Amino acid sequence: MDKEYVGFAALPNQLHRKSVKKGFDFTLMVAGESGLGKSTLINSLFLTNLYEDRQIPEASARLTQTLTIERRGVEIEEGGIKVKLTVVDTPGFGDSVDCSDCWLPVVHFIEEQFEQYLRDESGLNRKNIQDSRVHCCLYFISPFGRGLRPLDVAFLRAVHEKVNIIPVIGKADALMPKETQALKQKIREQLKEEEINIYQFPECDSDEDEDFKRQDAEMKESIPFAVVGSCEVVRDGGPRPVRGRHYSWGTVEVENPHHCDFLNLRRMLVQTHLQDLKEVTHDLLYEGYRARCLQSLARPGARDRASRSKLSRQSATEIPLPMLPLADTEKLIREKDEELRRMQEMLEKMQAQMQLSQAQGEQSDAL
Amino acid sequence: MDPLRHSPSPSSSRASSPRTLSCERLGYVGIEAVLDQLKIKAMKMGFEFNIMVVGQSGLGKSTMVNTLFKSKIWKSTMPGLRVPMPQTLQLHSVTHVIEENGVKLKLTVTDTPGFGDQINNDKCWDPILGYINEQYERYLQEEILITRQRHIPDTRVHCCIYFVPPTGHCLRPLDLEFLQRLCRAVNVVPVIARADSLTIEEREAFRHRIQDDLKTHSIEVYPQKSFDEDVNDKILNSKIRERIPFAVVGADREHMVNGRCVLGRKMKWGIIEVENMAHCEFPLLRDLLIRSHLQDLKDITHNVHYENYRIIRLKESHALPQGPGWVNLAPAPPPAPTGTRASPGPAKMCRWAEDNSDEDF
Numbered sequence: 001m002d003k004e005y006v007g008f009a010a011l012p013n014q015l016h017r018k019s020v021k022k023g024f025d026f027t028l029m030v031a032g033e034s035g036l037g038k039s040t041l042i043n044s045l046f047l048t049n050l051y052e053d054r055q056i057p058e059a060s061a062r063l064t065q066t067l068t069i070e071r072r073g074v075e076i077e078e079g080g081i082k083v084k085l086t087v088v089d090t091p092g093f094g095d096s097v098d099c100s101d102c103w104l105p106v107v108h109f110i111e112e113q114f115e116q117y118l119r120d121e122s123g124l125n126r127k128n129i130q131d132s133r134v135h136c137c138l139y140f141i142s143p144f145g146r147g148l149r150p151l152d153v154a155f156l157r158a159v160h161e162k163v164n165i166i167p168v169i170g171k172a173d174a175l176m177p178k179e180t181q182a183l184k185q186k187i188r189e190q191l192k193e194e195e196i197n198i199y200q201f202p203e204c205d206s207d208e209d210e211d212f213k214r215q216d217a218e219m220k221e222s223i224p225f226a227v228v229g230s231c232e233v234v235r236d237g238g239p240r241p242v243r244g245r246h247y248s249w250g251t252v253e254v255e256n257p258h259h260c261d262f263l264n265l266r267r268m269l270v271q272t273h274l275q276d277l278k279e280v281t282h283d284l285l286y287e288g289y290r291a292r293c294l295q296s297l298a299r300p301g302a303r304d305r306a307s308r309s310k311l312s313r314q315s316a317t318e319i320p321l322p323m324l325p326l327a328d329t330e331k332l333i334r335e336k337d338e339e340l341r342r343m344q345e346m347l348e349k350m351q352a353q354m355q356l357s358q359a360q361g362e363q364s365d366a367l
Numbered sequence: 368m369d370p371l372r373h374s375p376s377p378s379s380s381r382a383s384s385p386r387t388l389s390c391e392r393l394g395y396v397g398i399e400a401v402l403d404q405l406k407i408k409a410m411k412m413g414f415e416f417n418i419m420v421v422g423q424s425g426l427g428k429s430t431m432v433n434t435l436f437k438s439k440i441w442k443s444t445m446p447g448l449r450v451p452m453p454q455t456l457q458l459h460s461v462t463h464v465i466e467e468n469g470v471k472l473k474l475t476v477t478d479t480p481g482f483g484d485q486i487n488n489d490k491c492w493d494p495i496l497g498y499i500n501e502q503y504e505r506y507l508q509e510e511i512l513i514t515r516q517r518h519i520p521d522t523r524v525h526c527c528i529y530f531v532p533p534t535g536h537c538l539r540p541l542d543l544e545f546l547q548r549l550c551r552a553v554n555v556v557p558v559i560a561r562a563d564s565l566t567i568e569e570r571e572a573f574r575h576r577i578q579d580d581l582k583t584h585s586i587e588v589y590p591q592k593s594f595d596e597d598v599n600d601k602i603l604n605s606k607i608r609e610r611i612p613f614a615v616v617g618a619d620r621e622h623m624v625n626g627r628c629v630l631g632r633k634m635k636w637g638i639i640e641v642e643n644m645a646h647c648e649f650p651l652l653r654d655l656l657i658r659s660h661l662q663d664l665k666d667i668t669h670n671v672h673y674e675n676y677r678i679i680r681l682k683e684s685h686a687l688p689q690g691p692g693w694v695n696l697a698p699a700p701p702p703a704p705t706g707t708r709a710s711p712g713p714a715k716m717c718r719w720a721e722d723n724s725d726e727d728f
Binding site for chain 2: 033035036056057058059060063095096098100142143144146149150151154171173174177245247248249251252253258259
């Protein structure tokens with residue numbers, strides 16, 4: 001008698017091998033006012049020197065600086081797995097005296113990536129789609145403020161339905177422990193008040209062990225993460241050299257969980273939730289964008305999912321593929337609608353006139 | 368160079384006196400007892416000092432004031448407390464009388480909550496400039512009365528401490544706009560706030576960049592180079608100018624360090640002592656503001672900034688005080704558009720009000 005062993009327990013391994021071969025790509029956006037330690041943190045997170053050649057503009061240059069979007073790519077390999085990491089930076093955000101609408105270029109950029117993917121997905125060659133959608137946005141909050149500033153709220157509200165937001169408190173070594181707690185609490189309250197949807201960590205399964213659950217709960221409690229970044233190694237006579245910042249009153253260790261939440265952030269972002277971030281971006285945020293986009297393309301009286309089921313096959317072919325750039329297609333459709341409406345109006349007018357003349361004719365007959 | 372900024376120093380205000388000859392003394396006269404008389408009078412009268420603190424919320428302004436004067440002038444708020452963020456800039460003054468060794472100091476601190484916190488911060492410096500000019504106006508009105516008070520209450524802002532956020536990069540556009548405008552009206556001392564987030568090297572680099580920025584935009588912060596009177600002043604002030612802006616940390620809690628009780632901030636990796644020069648430059652700020660240059664700040668406010676304001680106002684009203692009559696300084700009807708507001712002519716530059724030194728008595 002053969003044991004009832006089919007063999008598909010090996011499936012996860014196959015998946016693993018395939019993904020390793022394919023590699024991962026991940027796009028991370030960092031946003032926030034300048035001077036909050038964004039570049040240092042990215043370098044620390046991925047142990048790279050992405051920002052080596054950065055020029056910090058001087059004050060007079062800043063007076064006329066507008067927001068730009070910069071992309072930096074790096075390939076990281078660890079344990080045989082390749083990750084193609086793209087970091088999108090937003091220098092100039094929040095720097096000017098008047099920052100009204102300074103988040104619009106960022107929103108536009110995110111939507112552009114969605115649009116590109118939508119076009120690729122509806123195109124012919126779908127094998128090698130480059131996924132340049134932003135999978136995660138690390139938003140840096142100043143440790144010196146009293147919570148979220150008006151600019152923070154405005155930015156978060158503009159992008160929270162379009163990208164996974166992970167709020168982070170930068171330069172957290174400026175805060176005493178009590179201050180950190182109070183600030184985190186205030187930020188959480190403000191996020192709830194303003195109804196900003198940040199990235200929700202999935203619940204851990206009930207069959208995980210207690211330790212893992214506890215770690216998970218701790219991690220969720222410490223959002224927004226209070227981080228400190230550093231690429232410098234400090235040898236201060238301790239047991240071993242550590243990465244940290246050396247002050248005259250002590251050394252902040254970046255990888256010490258008592259000093260800051262850097263380890264939590266790294267674990268969350270890279271070790272445990274990288275794939276989930278990509279999935280949420282694809283399943284939730286991208287699909288939302290796609291639905292909105294296609295609905296606005298379809299004509300008024302459009303068919304959505306509910307009515308589509310009634311008309312079944314017919315309607316499926318009628319939804320136009322975005323072969324042209326979306327703006328043009330929309331324009332064409334609108335023009336056609338206008339024409340239709342005008343013709344309808346003329347028709348109605350003529351009908352009304354005919355009725356009037358008929359009525360008059362009858363009247364004169366009657367008299 | 369802006370002619371409004373130039374003015375002779377107080378000590379050489381005796382413009383029309385002939386060259387004084389020094390003569391040989393034949394014995395002890397007792398002139399130096401005058402200093403004691405001055406001291407006694409000053410102790411009796413007390414001193415007035417008005418400062419203003421400007422900066423974004425959370426940069427430690429209230430804590431800094433408390434630390435400077437070692438008293439709870441303001442109730443410093445923790446981040447996250449339910450302090451409603453003001454929608455517009457409001458100015459908020461508080462007056463305390465502090466006494467030390469028989470010397471009374473009437474200290475007025477003006478806070479500016481809401482500065483630089485909005486999305487659009489354009490013209491957020493206008494209410495501040497307005498307040499400063501209002502105090503000058505008040506003093507001017509008192510000064511030109513027929514029967515003046517013996518001691519005119521001085522509400523003019525003697526010093527404005529500007530808190531620069533520790534980004535580590537350079538001055539932001541908002542900082543530049545503010546400093547450019549305010550340095551012409553009041554003594555401004557910029558400081559790098561919350562400096563405990565910068566290492567020593569980062570502080571030096573930041574400081575140098577700020578100094579370069581200030582030079583590029585011709586912003587003269589206190590102590591102004593053009594008001595140095597003599598060589599000694601120059602030497603002393605140059606030392607200070609090298610270190611401006613000071614990197615400061617404020618704290619109003621005490622902790623035990625090596626058996627001593629110090630003001631500081633307790634972190635998990637150490638305690639930042641506010642009065643320790645190796646940790647931050649708070650002692651330099653305190654010495655500048657209180658121990659060495661307090662009187663100088665007041666003098667420059669009175670002799671330079673206030674005088675500039677007064678000259679502009681007098682020009683505006685096209686009327687100069689003639690004898691003891693009370694002059695109506697209501698603004699004149701809009702003048703001909705060709706630069707009547709331009710800098711006053713050279714003859715006016717060295718004119719002094721008759722009693723510019725009654726302040727000290």
